[in-house]
Amino acid sequence: MVTIRADEISNIIRERIEQYNREVKIVNTGTVLQVGDDIARIHGLDEVMVGELVEFEEGTIGIALNLESNNVGVVLMGDGLLIQEGSSVKETGRIAQIPVSEAYLGRVVNTLAKPIDGRGGGLWGIVHEQAVPAPVNKANQIL
Known part of the structure; x- marks a missing residue:
């Protein structure tokens, strides 16, 4: 039977704590309200800039062009066939x-x-x- 000493466990825990990455990245996300004709309407991207690239959860890239008070109009830069209402979208922070x-x-x-x-x-x-x-x-x- 293998026995583990308390100091070994303590050392392992200390090593893991030292290796822990404390970086926190805040990503603004939104939800697809409507999609059609290569345009998606997104709710929740409150901090998006005009011309900013956004990324849909299935990988399609879009450009935010129409900023309204309650939604954002995004032009799709791909086929967008897998984008559905309720899909998640995130800001990239990069302008096209x-x-x-x-x-x-x-x-x-x-x-x-x-x-x-x-x-x-x-x-x-x-x-x-x-x-x-x-x-x-x-x-x-x-x-």
Whole structure:
């Protein structure tokens, strides 16, 4: 019969406590209210930004475009055949962006800039964030 001493158990517990990962990640989630014609209506994504990528529980990516007081309109970037009412959606915190590189020249990519031309390999590029100038309101100009 194997006997385990109290100090061995204590050491094992201490090691496990030291190895414990204390990171807490808060993820805002929502629920699909309606889906059809490559648009999903989501309830509960209160902190989502316009143009932010969201991920459905079955893996489809969408872009939040229509922010209303009680729901968010999301354009699906995939077939979305497995998305149903009541499915879970989470924010990614990333705005939809397209990287720029010479590796993209002559390639066929999908809406998320992933190659679909059968030539293999992931494409890498640099994403430059550019400030977009606000349109000038002619009515507010002083003449």
